[in-house]
Amino acid sequence: MTETTDPIRVRSAPAGSKGSMPFRATPPSALGEPMIWLTGGALVLCLVMIVGLVAMIITQGISTFWPRPIDRVTLNDGTVFLGVPTEFQEDPPQTLYRTGNRDIGTEPFRWVSQSDIQSIDRPEYAVMLERSAWSVWLGIPERAILVNDQGEPTIVAEGPKAVLAFIDEHHAKARARWHEIESLKKHDLGRVNKRIEASRLRVREAELATRREQKPGGNFGLGAFVLVLGLGIASAGAAWYVGRLFMRGDEQQQLEGPSRGMRSLRMALVLVSLGLLLAAWLHAPWKDRNITEAGLAEIRQAAAEREAKYQDQYAIILARIAELEAQDERYRLEVIDPRTGRFAPARQTEPDNPMRLSQIVRLVDTNAMGSSEKVGVYLSRWWEFLAHPPREANTEGGVFPVIVGTVMLTLLLTFTVTPLGVIAALYLREYAPQGIVTSTVRIAVNNLAGVPSIVYGVFGLGFFCYTVGSYIDVGSDPSVRLPAPWWWVLLATTFLAFVAGYAASVWAKPVPGSEPTTMNRVLAWTARLLWVGVFIGVVVLIVRTPYFNGFFEARAADGSPTFGSRGMLWAALTLALLTLPVVIVSTEEAIAAVPNSMREGSYGCGASKWQTIRRIVLPGAMPGILTGAILAMARGAGEVAPLMLVGAVKLNEDLPISTNAPFLHFDRSFMHLGFHIYDLGFQSPDSQAARPLVWTTTLLLLTIVVSLNLIAIIIRARLRARLSGSTV
Amino acid sequence: MPAMVDIDKRGENDAKPVYKVIEAIRRGEAVDPTLHPDMESLEGVIDVDMFNLYYGDTRALFDINMAIPRGKVTALIGPSGCGKSTLLRSINRMNDLIAGVRVQGRMTLNGSPIYAPHVDVIGLRKRLGMVFQKPNPFPMSIYENVVYPLRIDGENRKSVLDEACERALRSAAIWDEAKDRLKQSALGLSGGQQQRLCIARAVVADPEVLLLDEPCSALDPIATLRIEELIREIAKRYTVLIVTHNMQQAMRVSDYTAFMYLGRLVEYGPTSGIFRRPILTETEEYVTGRFG
Ligand SMILES: Nc1ncnc2c1ncn2[C@@H]1O[C@H](COP(=O)(O)OP(=O)(O)OP(=O)(O)O)[C@@H](O)[C@H]1O
Numbered sequence A: 001m002t003e004t005t006d007p008i009r010v011r012s013a014p015a016g017s018k019g020s021m022p023f024r025a026t027p028p029s030a031l032g033e034p035m036i037w038l039t040g041g042a043l044v045l046c047l048v049m050i051v052g053l054v055a056m057i058i059t060q061g062i063s064t065f066w067p068r069p070i071d072r073v074t075l076n077d078g079t080v081f082l083g084v085p086t087e088f089q090e091d092p093p094q095t096l097y098r099t100g101n102r103d104i105g106t107e108p109f110r111w112v113s114q115s116d117i118q119s120i121d122r123p124e125y126a127v128m129l130e131r132s133a134w135s136v137w138l139g140i141p142e143r144a145i146l147v148n149d150q151g152e153p154t155i156v157a158e159g160p161k162a163v164l165a166f167i168d169e170h171h172a173k174a175r176a177r178w179h180e181i182e183s184l185k186k187h188d189l190g191r192v193n194k195r196i197e198a199s200r201l202r203v204r205e206a207e208l209a210t211r212r213e214q215k216p217g218g219n220f221g222l223g224a225f226v227l228v229l230g231l232g233i234a235s236a237g238a239a240w241y242v243g244r245l246f247m248r249g250d251e252q253q254q255l256e257g258p259s260r261g262m263r264s265l266r267m268a269l270v271l272v273s274l275g276l277l278l279a280a281w282l283h284a285p286w287k288d289r290n291i292t293e294a295g296l297a298e299i300r301q302a303a304a305e306r307e308a309k310y311q312d313q314y315a316i317i318l319a320r321i322a323e324l325e326a327q328d329e330r331y332r333l334e335v336i337d338p339r340t341g342r343f344a345p346a347r348q349t350e351p352d353n354p355m356r357l358s359q360i361v362r363l364v365d366t367n368a369m370g371s372s373e374k375v376g377v378y379l380s381r382w383w384e385f386l387a388h389p390p391r392e393a394n395t396e397g398g399v400f401p402v403i404v405g406t407v408m409l410t411l412l413l414t415f416t417v418t419p420l421g422v423i424a425a426l427y428l429r430e431y432a433p434q435g436i437v438t439s440t441v442r443i444a445v446n447n448l449a450g451v452p453s454i455v456y457g458v459f460g461l462g463f464f465c466y467t468v469g470s471y472i473d474v475g476s477d478p479s480v481r482l483p484a485p486w487w488w489v490l491l492a493t494t495f496l497a498f499v500a501g502y503a504a505s506v507w508a509k510p511v512p513g514s515e516p517t518t519m520n521r522v523l524a525w526t527a528r529l530l531w532v533g534v535f536i537g538v539v540v541l542i543v544r545t546p547y548f549n550g551f552f553e554a555r556a557a558d559g560s561p562t563f564g565s566r567g568m569l570w571a572a573l574t575l576a577l578l579t580l581p582v583v584i585v586s587t588e589e590a591i592a593a594v595p596n597s598m599r600e601g602s603y604g605c606g607a608s609k610w611q612t613i614r615r616i617v618l619p620g621a622m623p624g625i626l627t628g629a630i631l632a633m634a635r636g637a638g639e640v641a642p643l644m645l646v647g648a649v650k651l652n653e654d655l656p657i658s659t660n661a662p663f664l665h666f667d668r669s670f671m672h673l674g675f676h677i678y679d680l681g682f683q684s685p686d687s688q689a690a691r692p693l694v695w696t697t698t699l700l701l702l703t704i705v706v707s708l709n710l711i712a713i714i715i716r717a718r719l720r721a722r723l724s725g726s727t728v
Numbered sequence B: 001m002p003a004m005v006d007i008d009k010r011g012e013n014d015a016k017p018v019y020k021v022i023e024a025i026r027r028g029e030a031v032d033p034t035l036h037p038d039m040e041s042l043e044g045v046i047d048v049d050m051f052n053l054y055y056g057d058t059r060a061l062f063d064i065n066m067a068i069p070r071g072k073v074t075a076l077i078g079p080s081g082c083g084k085s086t087l088l089r090s091i092n093r094m095n096d097l098i099a100g101v102r103v104q105g106r107m108t109l110n111g112s113p114i115y116a117p118h119v120d121v122i123g124l125r126k127r128l129g130m131v132f133q134k135p136n137p138f139p140m141s142i143y144e145n146v147v148y149p150l151r152i153d154g155e156n157r158k159s160v161l162d163e164a165c166e167r168a169l170r171s172a173a174i175w176d177e178a179k180d181r182l183k184q185s186a187l188g189l190s191g192g193q194q195q196r197l198c199i200a201r202a203v204v205a206d207p208e209v210l211l212l213d214e215p216c217s218a219l220d221p222i223a224t225l226r227i228e229e230l231i232r233e234i235a236k237r238y239t240v241l242i243v244t245h246n247m248q249q250a251m252r253v254s255d256y257t258a259f260m261y262l263g264r265l266v267e268y269g270p271t272s273g274i275f276r277r278p279i280l281t282e283t284e285e286y287v288t289g290r291f292g
């Protein structure tokens, strides 16, 4: 090896050390280890926090429903009470007992210091009653009372054992009776109520119709109608014919398509026919529903007769309810609270009236239970939680309507935001000229993701609920309605602008393969201005139309807006707006990742731009689009703040899905797990009792979001496999 | 015979051949292409007339004048970056997809201009099949790949599609390999099979002209050979324009050869003429691999 002039080697291999390997020192900081530790450590920290959170939610969430023993605590001062130990504290040692019995004025939860306790035992017959109202009652069942037909009470069982046997025998029947009463009240009475309501609405509609000026444009005779309809059909035919003329190009093997003039003419003909058909439809002579005062009186009369009939049905149902309630009143229990010696009352206001048997939802005598019975109680509590509506200001019972509300909202949100976002992303990536404007729009869209969600809520309430919703309900605001002739003039102008804009953009295209001329540029700008004009025209036409009176006018006039108030549809749209950036960004990325060679291949086969997008780009981008949908779904399902403004409510057992037409009721307000958690934790009257439920509800929300995502992820994996050719 | 003269001249300057035309091109002078006899009178499917193409400000094609003869295979050869692909892609107006491309001059297909305002580009592309340098099967089944051009024409009758698919796969010499896996993803095919699939896709709708851009550049010799056979086979029915870097391939498959350099057409003539008796020294040096 000869002396080298390489400066590195000279420095690291000193002169004279001939034959030794050249040595280049590596500083310790350039070695991998510190960075491995740093990066790995950061990851572990993140993971630990996430795993800890999830583990806490799961452990707390699944233990809520496990039946705990009932202690009889004797204090040093001689007080005796029953309580379920729920929490322990070390320093000073004390125990939190759930003591229930809220309706006789005791604190439902109570911290007891270990030093105050004289003794604790677990009486076999101590029971915890989960009641349909006023939360739990802890006590010893002492007497069962049966009231006979004359209203005289007889004690039919005395002592805990006999009473428990009595309950065993009669409880199921009592509950069945109670369920029947509830069902009669809710469904049967509800149905009759709905009929009465519908009948009243019909009268209301008729009243509104007589008051309103029929036919804002004046009357439209049959002759004129036929003429306009005929013209409309004729120009539609002409548009079709003009288009047809140029389809024959194929046979003649010419390269030329339709000329620009012909294309504009065809567009004009299409619009003329649309306008004429619209006029014919709006002014069709048979739509004249002249309701006179006499007619109105007749309608009122018919309604009154109908309502009388409904009132009879109502009375029959009420009688049945009264009968069942009388039965129900007969079975009574005295379950004694050992501290006060008082029994559980039927109502808080009637402390001397012992409770009815049917008020017990579930009787838990934990101390006498084996583990299999405990598992039974545990499962039955889960079942109630998942499949029943809530009771007791949401702190008891189930969350079924909440689950339905959450799942439906999330699905509706996903199915709204995904198409919207995909279309927007397609425009941004495939159609829009890539320039400053497009980049600005892109940045703006991305920044939308950072707007606080409550802002979306405010916007949703103001725009969707009160503006769009009330437009759907009652139509255009009467104070801004245009006189019919002016409306038609505006329509014609808008159509004209549309045709002009179309023609301008057709002529704005430069000759293929050459630079746009000044003329082209001017035309392109003209076209843009005209499009803006058309947009404004369409908005004004819709907002100020004299022809639209809303779909639910009568109901709104009755003070119960349909879409003009908070509801699931608007909540979903608000969340869709909120999650739109996520979908747009991931779709854009996915579209950009579709190789250009695929597009070229498709164009080379003679596919149009749209065919290429639909058959090549979109399927190729589908996994990415699904990623966007998944992210949107996850984000949307967890949002609470905007929902509080646009539709989530504390309690609404009317599900947004039902067996009554139209089956999906997106106009209804709904319950939502996120809001439910907030409500349980911070808004409930008995927050101690609700706290374990917060965990369980959180666990449920987590499970729902994860499983919805899982479904989407599985679909995506399938798609990916298909695209990469690893499966059929 | 001009060719004889050329070879004689080369004998004199064995050490350092004189590249008159190419020197002129490098100096930026306008040079007329050297055409072999009879080339002027050829009847072309595609006629290129004083065609120029610019990518933004850079000019990629200079005054190209040539006729692509009907029913023959024409090869485009030339060093990398000389504009072969650009020329090929301007025939089916693929360059429209690239922003900032401008053209001057005329190009006609069967006499009707390709670059005219009313031209229905989609209709034009339907009449020209194209195969790209890199195989680009779509991520769908083999069957759907082949019938794609028919599907976009709205053809959905199964019998028609089945028949067309088999015909196209047979003429692309891949029927035997593919017939049992038509419903499987095309991405599972080998590179050579994929390229033949792309050829099948290009011929399924019976185009008038087939444009092939280095169809064998990603393939092994055996696959290349099969595709060459295939091109000869296809040439019986279609006009083929093929870009290639492989001189043997050009010699084997083509009837006519055009030699391009720096965006100009340098020499154009029957393949036998170009390879055995080229007029220009530079062409000879290029086809024998001594220049380029
Ligand atoms: N999209 C483009 N934008 C700008 N310049 C381009 C573009 N495509 C090609 N060019 C330029 O045009 C010239 C011709 O390119 P072209 O691809 O036609 O060459 P080629 O003969 O096909 O080369 P190769 O044999 O390597 O494929 C080259 O100088 C290239 O840099």
Ligand SMILES: [Mg+2]
Binding pocket: B084, B085, B086, B213
């Ligand atoms: Mg190329």
